[in-house]
Amino acid sequence: KEYFIDYLRLHPPAGSDFTIGKILARTDAYNKFAITYRTDGATITGVMNVPRGPIPAGGFPTLILNHGLIYPGIYFSGRGSKREQDFFARHGYVTIHPDYRGYSSLIAPVSEASADTVNIAAITWPWYGHNPAFPEHHDFYEGYAKDVLALIDVLKKQKPAIIDTGRIGMWGHSMGGGIAARIAVRDHNVRAFVLFAPISADVEDNFYELALDEVAWLHETYGDAGSEVYRKISPIIYFSDVSAPVQLHHGLADTDVPPVFSQKMFTALVKNNKKAELFT
16 A cells, blocks of 8 residues: 555655755756765655846746666766756746656766667566566656655755745656656646656556566556556556646657657546647
């Protein structure tokens, strides 16, 4: 039950100790800072871009950027949304990119170019297979969702002067889009969501990328295909509770995340009379 949406609503994660660290980079339009905060007994790292110039009354509107699945061995803090961080900071938004639990707090690898050429297919991903040492993959991305919810919580509590906590938006790519879907049915502080090629809001759909023995383990652990357990874990079943507009973007030639996932999400939102847009 610890993964059921109804249960999680009654046990919202708490964040604390939001700290703005050193300046990592300066541009003509914004400064990039390292940030940390605490939740679930862990310190979560990330990066934050702050537009240069006077702080507007009430602070800058703020966007939380949820990165997709990246092999931790080549991940560095802020990787996965560099383009979005730059674009929106140049247009007057504070951007915060949380790294999630278990991801490195490294600022950058020795060579970004070499990291980009790693043969991902040759890597044994630690969360594949039902190894008890790597249970996070089998939490349906809930741990990462908790990290993002805790970030919202600590911002609302601490109210940093540079951030308008009444104007928080969220972007998510791939796995980060699935995290955003989990948040959309549980938190009403986010004013708008934009999802790029999100994984499915129906948790069973996301078994498509797993090995057969791992799917068999999931069915043995949580129930056979179509089990009520998966429905209680899936955000799409709770889309009637979404309170913010959702915009989806998905390339029809996507071979990593099936475009039907976005279509399914869009259809469910419209069926529940939510403001939604889908661009393909």
